[in-house]
Amino acid sequence: MPRLRKEEGTHELIDFYFATGNEHKLEEAKAALSPHKINVIKLDGAEKLEIQHTNLEEIARAALSLIVTKTGDKLVFVEDSGLFVHELNGFPGPYSSFVFETIGTEGILKLMKDAKNRKAEFRSSVSLGTKGMILGTFSSVTEGMLTAEAKGENGFGFDPIFVPMWTNKTFGQMQLKEKTVYSHRAKALLKTALWYLDASKNKTLQENAIHVTSQSQAKERNVAARKASKKSSC
Numbered sequence: 011m012p013r014l015r016k017e018e019g020t021h022e023l024i025d026f027y028f029a030t031g032n033e034h035k036l037e038e039a040k041a042a043l044s045p046h047k048i049n050v051i052k053l054d055g056a057e058k059l060e061i062q063h064t065n066l067e068e069i070a071r072a073a074l075s076l077i078v079t080k081t082g083d084k085l086v087f088v089e090d091s092g093l094f095v096h097e098l099n100g101f102p103g104p105y106s107s108f109v110f111e112t113i114g115t116e117g118i119l120k121l122m123k124d125a126k127n128r129k130a131e132f133r134s135s136v137s138l139g140t141k142g143m144i145l146g147t148f149s150s151v152t153e154g155m156l157t158a159e160a161k162g163e164n165g166f167g168f169d170p171i172f173v174p175m176w177t178n179k180t181f182g183q184m185q186l187k188e189k190t191v192y193s194h195r196a197k198a199l200l201k202t203a204l205w206y207l208d209a210s211k212n213k214t215l216q217e218n219a220i221h222v223t224s225q226s227q228a229k230e231r232n233v234a235a236r237k238a239s240k241k242s243s244c
């Protein structure tokens with residue numbers, strides 16, 4: 011199952027296929043995992059399908075379950091993320107992508123105009139699988155503050171209005187290497203990679219695997235997850 015490649019005589023590289031349409035996320039994943047000898051490759055033709063759910067891990071698992079039945083023995087992962095603003099009770103959270111496309115950073119800054127509490131956090135969940143199985147899902151958080159105005163041209167999404175803890179720069183003012191030090195995504199990916207390396211060494215990769223043998227089973231699983239989410243939010 012693991013794809014190990016010998017390169018330059020000494021390095022063993024493992025290929026992880028990333029199902030994403032977001033080139034920024036792809037570059038961030040490459041930067042986060044290449045020091046750990048993991049080669050991130052964009053999975054062609056698999057745009058991420060997103061279900062509505064309040065839990066990022068469930069969204070990532072649902073998206074992955076629709077992919078792992080079609081990708082053979084490739085190691086594939088999906089990442090879901092969002093910005094959670096404390097003053098707004100966690101909004102936009104799982105709706106971050108839609109909120110960014112509609113009201114954007116300016117819209118969030120307007121909602122936060124008179125807010126005293128500017129604490130916010132980025133969350134990321136990564137789900138990894140292969141051969142019709144979801145092997146594991148790992149999450150991370152980066153806490154920080156929202157700025158009063160957008161700063162910096164780098165990155166994507168809400169990067170220009172978020173200053174991670176222990177710095178005074180927005181993600182938008184950081185180069186990729188610096189963002190990787192603080193990023194929720196880099197941390198979730200690192201957890202995933204370290205778990206994978208450990209579990210593959212100990213032959214425990216499938217210990218908690220969720221089996222998704224067909225597309226219809228994946229869809230059924232997602233409908234059930236959505237129903238459970240609606241019940242718990244009632």
Ligand code: IMP
Nearest residue numbers: 090091092093106107110166167168169
């Ligand atoms: P999704 O994970 O594709 O659902 O997208 C989540 C949305 O959250 C993105 O479209 C961005 O607007 C926002 N977001 C997630 N991670 C980041 C980040 O690292 N920087 C800036 N915005 C982010």
